[in-house]
Amino acid sequence: MVAAVVIGIGIAMISGDDDDKGGNEAGPSPTATQETGEPSPSSSEEDKDKDEVKLPTVDAKALRLDGGATLASEFKGAKADGGVYVTGFNQVGSKVTWTVNGVKAGSYRFYVQYGIPGEDADATIVVNGKPESRPLNMQNFGNTPKGDWEKGWKETWANVNLNDGTNTIELVCAEGNKCNAVLDQFWLANPE
Incomplete structure (x- = not known):
């Protein structure tokens, strides 16, 4: 009886809102999507395998930085x-x-936690050396006041296709991008 209640509460907590927002939208934080190591109930073995694999999360400060990117905590x-x-x-x-x-080949959501000073930004995603056709949209979701970096923390995502094993994901300020942003965390999630 207690197990049934615990499972029911767990399912209710995991379910949340089922709205599909499409690509490049704000999404769940890594703590919301990866807090428990428990797989959700599943009717197929393929879904069960996906749920059991913990997808990676990284603080941006642990990434390789090039072209003027540095660390700060202001x-x-x-x-x-x-x-x-x-x-x-x-x-x-x-x-x-x-x-x-250590990821399996397939499509994933690539999430970015970023900060902006109350203005829209974007950047180019490069997966395994190939630039994506659409820039990563780092929009001013919630209309943070201009110049307010501390209230400008947002999340966004884009779909990426990865290979089995090791992959490189670069976020680049390319010609034509608006890159006035700071980068906090990256993580992967299975597409919904």
Whole structure:
């Protein structure tokens, strides 16, 4: 009886809102999607295997930084350990590289926790050396006041296709991007 109640509560907590927002929208934080190691009940073995695999999460400060990207902790609100985030991303050529190991081939949602000063931003996603056709939309969701970095923390996502094993995901400030943003955390989730 107690087990049935616990399972029922767990299912209710996991269910949440089923609205599909499409690509490049705000989404769940890594703590909301990866807090429990428990698989949700599933009717097929394939779904069960996906649920049992914990997908990676990384603080942006642990990524390889190039082109002027550096670390800072001036703005409060970053979720990364110690409140340290990547800054200096607002210049063409700046990039961060995440090497992701041990994933199975397939489509994933690539989530980014970022901060902006009350204005929209975007960047180019490069997966295994191939730029994605659509930029990562780092919009001013919630209309944070202009210049307010501490209230400008947001989340967004884009679909990416990964290979078996090791993959590289780069977020690049390319020509034509608006990159006035700081980067806090990256994570992968299964598409809904």
